[in-house]
Amino acid sequence: MNIKNTILATAAILMIGSGSAVAQSPADLNDLEIAHVAYTADNIDIRYAHLALAISTNASVREFAEAMISDHNAVNGQALALLEKLGAAPQDNFLSQSLNETAEMLIDELSRLRGDAFDHRYAENELGYHKAVNDLVGNAFIPNIENAEVKALFEAGYEIFQAHQSQAESMVEGLK
Amino acid sequence: MQITKREFLVNTVAAFAAAVFSRQARATSQSGVTHQVQIRNFQYDPEMIEVRPGDTITWTNHDIAPHTATAQDRSWDTGRIRRSQDGSVHVVAGMPTDYFCIYHPQMRGQIKLV
Numbered sequence: 001m002n003i004k005n006t007i008l009a010t011a012a013i014l015m016i017g018s019g020s021a022v023a024q025s026p027a028d029l030n031d032l033e034i035a036h037v038a039y040t041a042d043n044i045d046i047r048y049a050h051l052a053l054a055i056s057t058n059a060s061v062r063e064f065a066e067a068m069i070s071d072h073n074a075v076n077g078q079a080l081a082l083l084e085k086l087g088a089a090p091q092d093n094f095l096s097q098s099l100n101e102t103a104e105m106l107i108d109e110l111s112r113l114r115g116d117a118f119d120h121r122y123a124e125n126e127l128g129y130h131k132a133v134n135d136l137v138g139n140a141f142i143p144n145i146e147n148a149e150v151k152a153l154f155e156a157g158y159e160i161f162q163a164h165q166s167q168a169e170s171m172v173e174g175l176k
Numbered sequence: 177m178q179i180t181k182r183e184f185l186v187n188t189v190a191a192f193a194a195a196v197f198s199r200q201a202r203a204t205s206q207s208g209v210t211h212q213v214q215i216r217n218f219q220y221d222p223e224m225i226e227v228r229p230g231d232t233i234t235w236t237n238h239d240i241a242p243h244t245a246t247a248q249d250r251s252w253d254t255g256r257i258r259r260s261q262d263g264s265v266h267v268v269a270g271m272p273t274d275y276f277c278i279y280h281p282q283m284r285g286q287i288k289l290v
Binding site: 078 | 217242256258259279280282
């Protein structure tokens with residue numbers, strides 16, 4: 001099961017069991033929980049990228065990884081600055097925890113791979129990961145964010161992640 | 177020949193003006209014109225810019241993501257341009273004219289030397 005399917009399946013299972021006041025669906029998360037998910041997703045991709053720089057010798061993989069570190073750090077920096085301005089802190093939630101659990105498994109898998117096997121797995125995961133995150137951000141998060149400044153930041157982030165998805169598609173194609 | 181006070185003043189002012197204009201002319205030819213390129217939504221605007229040797233190109237990044245303007249052969253580079261910051265390159269004859277963002281290679285721009 002790839003990362004996109006894992007994220008969507010996890011979200012779907014949690015949605016089916018929803019009955020409590022605690023948000024169990026991505027669409028039910030409040031702004032601070034959404035911010036936490038985004039911050040978590042950024043940090044996960046930064047971790048994948050550092051792993052790629054440690055293992056891969058492929059130029060396109062390394063360039064992509066450098067871009068992920070640069071861009072996701074920039075987005076997180078803007079997010080933290082906005083939260084500080086708003087006097088708010090991101091709130092941990094089921095989706096952040098699910099993303100972290102999935103990431104741990106994938107990092108364990110990736111760290112055992114070398115050469116082409118690593119490059120292909122990393123590239124395919126990046127494509128799936130950005131597709132999944134873009135689905136979440138575009139369809140569940142942005143329509144439900146209440147604070148205008150937080151929404152504007154997510155809209156800007158969404159453009160970046162869509163560009164990443166396009167870059168990941170090129171990386172996957174280039175490795176074939 | 178005697179120079180009147182009025183002639184002396186006129187000559188002095190003319191000489192001063194000539195010196196100032198001469199210096200300005202040299203500064204213009206040395207520093208050239210500064211051209212602005214905006215970076216928004218992962219695009220250079222304008223994508224193609226006409227410049228002359230001696231000019232300067234300044235890129236301003238409006239995206240959250242950092243960008244660069246880097247020659248395809250990497251012979252010149254603005255370095256990382258963070259949000260709301262500028263990066264500049266001095267135009268020289270014969271410089272490579274196709275450039276891209278080192279972080280986002282799908283971003284392409286072109287310089288036209290005239």
